[in-house]
Amino acid sequence: MKPLSSVFNFEREKRAIEFLMRSGEWFVVSGLRRTGKTTLVRSIAESLDLIPIYVNMWEAPIENLSLDVYFEMLKNAVASVTERRGIRRVLNMIEKISFLGVTVEMKRKARISMTEALKTLCRRNRVVLILDEVQELLKYPEAFRYLAALHDILAPRMSVVFLGSIASLKRVLERHESFPLYGRIGEEIVLKPFDERTSIKMLEAGFDECGVSVSREIIEDAALRLGGFPGWLTHFGRTYVLMRLRGEDTTLDHVIGKMEEEAAAMIYGEVARALYGRRRISSYLRILRYAAEMGEISVSEAARIIGKVPSTAITYLKYLLERGLMKKVDDRYKIADPVIRRVALRPDFEREVKMRAL
Ligand SMILES: Nc1ncnc2c1ncn2[C@@H]1O[C@H](COP(=O)(O)OP(=O)(O)OP(=O)(O)O)[C@@H](O)[C@H]1O
Ligand SMILES: [Mg+2]
Known part of the structure; x- marks a missing residue:
C-alpha cells in the first residue's frame, strides 16, 4: 500500500x-x-x-x-x-x-x-x-x-x-x-479524474522520481490520451520506464499499445462483472461498441441498434451510466474512459466479455 x-x-x-x-x-x-x-x-x-x-x-x-x-x-x-x-x-x-x-x-x-x-x-x-x-x-x-x-x-x-x-x-x-x-x-x-494539468504534473513527478527524463511532448500527449485516471497514469508511467530500461521503442503509440494490451484482459473482466446476471448482454455490448466507434450514442440510436423502443434503450443506457461505463454529456452518452473505449474497439471485445460473463 x-x-x-x-x-x-x-x-x-x-x-x-x-x-x-x-x-x-x-x-x-x-x-x-x-x-x-x-x-x-x-x-x-x-x-x-x-x-x-x-x-x-x-x-x-x-x-x-x-x-x-x-x-x-x-x-x-x-x-x-x-x-x-x-x-x-x-x-x-x-x-x-x-x-x-x-x-x-x-x-x-x-x-x-x-x-x-x-x-x-x-x-x-x-x-x-x-x-x-x-x-x-x-x-x-x-x-x-x-x-x-x-x-x-x-x-x-x-x-x-x-x-x-x-x-x-x-x-x-x-x-x-x-x-x-x-x-x-x-x-x-x-x-473525479484529474484535469490535464494535474495529469501532466503527476506524470512528471513519477518520471522524476524514477530519474527518467521524458520529453514534454510525450507527457502532454499521454495526459490527453489517458483521460486523467490516476490508475492509467501510473500504469503508463511504469510501462514507459520499463520499456526504456529494456531499450525498447518508447514512442507514445508503442507504449500506450503495450499498456492497452495488458489492460484489455482486465477491462473484459470488469465489463463482464458489471453485466453479470443481466439479460441480453449482447445489447449492452452493442451499445458500448457503437459508442466506442462513433464517440457517442443517443437514445434513438441505441434503440435502433438493439431493436427496442426508446424507453427500453434508456434503461440500458442508465444501467451503463450507473456502473460507470458511460457518462452523459447533454443528451448523448459516451464511454467514460478512453482506454475502455479503445478496448471496446477490438474485434474480439464482445466474445471476450461474454466468455467471462456467462
Ligand atoms: N493519487 C494517486 N497518486 C498516486 N498513485 C495513485 C493515486 N491514485 C491511484 N494511484 C494508483 O493507481 C492505481 C489504481 O488506483 P486504485 O486502485 O486506488 O483506484 P480505484 O479507484 O480504487 O479503482 P478500482 O475502482 O479499480 O478499485 C493504483 O495502482 C494506485 O497505486
Ligand atoms: Mg478500488
Missing part, C-alpha cells in the same frame, strides 16, 4: 476523509474505476491512529457469491487485524463464529458474535471499517439491515467507509427511503 505522502493530489479530499474517519462518520467514497478510491482511503486510514479493517467484495470469486461468503470475508478481515495486533480476546470471539451450520439460528448467532467482537475492538480504539466494491452487496438487503444495526450500536466508535466504483454509490444506496441505511450515511466524496 502507498504511504499517504506518495498519494498524489486530492489534498482537499484527504483532509475531508481524515476528518470523517476521526469523527466516526459513516460515509461514501465513489468514483469511476481507477480514480484512486482504494489507494486514497486505505492510505489515509493507515496513517491515522485508528484500527482499519479492509474488506473488498471483489475478492470473492464471481461464480461463488453469497451473503455467507461476504460475511466470511468480514470475519477473516477482523481476525487478521486482531491477530496482527495481538488482541487475543477479540480473536477468540471471532474464531468462535462458525459457519458449519447454515440455519437461520446459526447465522443470527454468528452476527451477534461479530457485533460483540467489533464492540470489544472499539473499546481499544476507533475502528474504521472500509467496505470496497459495495455495489456487489446491493443484491443482499439483509447485509444492509445488519450494517444498519451495527450503525446504531457502534457509531461513532466505528466509522464505516463505503467504496464503490459506480457513478454515485450514495444515490444508489439511498434510492429507497425504506433502505436500512437511509439517513445513516452522511457525506459522499466523489473522486
Whole structure:
C-alpha cells in the first residue's frame, strides 16, 4: 500500500476523509474505476491512529457469491487485524463464529458474535471499517439491515467507509427511503479524474522520481490520451520506464499499445462483472461498441441498434451510466474512459466479455 505522502493530489479530499474517519462518520467514497478510491482511503486510514479493517467484495470469486461468503470475508478481515495486533480476546470471539451450520439460528448467532467482537475492538480504539466494491452487496438487503444495526450500536466508535466504483454509490444506496441505511450515511466524496494539468504534473513527478527524463511532448500527449485516471497514469508511467530500461521503442503509440494490451484482459473482466446476471448482454455490448466507434450514442440510436423502443434503450443506457461505463454529456452518452473505449474497439471485445460473463 502507498504511504499517504506518495498519494498524489486530492489534498482537499484527504483532509475531508481524515476528518470523517476521526469523527466516526459513516460515509461514501465513489468514483469511476481507477480514480484512486482504494489507494486514497486505505492510505489515509493507515496513517491515522485508528484500527482499519479492509474488506473488498471483489475478492470473492464471481461464480461463488453469497451473503455467507461476504460475511466470511468480514470475519477473516477482523481476525487478521486482531491477530496482527495481538488482541487475543477479540480473536477468540471471532474464531468462535462458525459457519458449519447454515440455519437461520446459526447465522443470527454468528452476527451477534461479530457485533460483540467489533464492540470489544472499539473499546481499544476507533475502528474504521472500509467496505470496497459495495455495489456487489446491493443484491443482499439483509447485509444492509445488519450494517444498519451495527450503525446504531457502534457509531461513532466505528466509522464505516463505503467504496464503490459506480457513478454515485450514495444515490444508489439511498434510492429507497425504506433502505436500512437511509439517513445513516452522511457525506459522499466523489473522486473525479484529474484535469490535464494535474495529469501532466503527476506524470512528471513519477518520471522524476524514477530519474527518467521524458520529453514534454510525450507527457502532454499521454495526459490527453489517458483521460486523467490516476490508475492509467501510473500504469503508463511504469510501462514507459520499463520499456526504456529494456531499450525498447518508447514512442507514445508503442507504449500506450503495450499498456492497452495488458489492460484489455482486465477491462473484459470488469465489463463482464458489471453485466453479470443481466439479460441480453449482447445489447449492452452493442451499445458500448457503437459508442466506442462513433464517440457517442443517443437514445434513438441505441434503440435502433438493439431493436427496442426508446424507453427500453434508456434503461440500458442508465444501467451503463450507473456502473460507470458511460457518462452523459447533454443528451448523448459516451464511454467514460478512453482506454475502455479503445478496448471496446477490438474485434474480439464482445466474445471476450461474454466468455467471462456467462
Ligand atoms: N493519487 C494517486 N497518486 C498516486 N498513485 C495513485 C493515486 N491514485 C491511484 N494511484 C494508483 O493507481 C492505481 C489504481 O488506483 P486504485 O486502485 O486506488 O483506484 P480505484 O479507484 O480504487 O479503482 P478500482 O475502482 O479499480 O478499485 C493504483 O495502482 C494506485 O497505486
Ligand atoms: Mg478500488
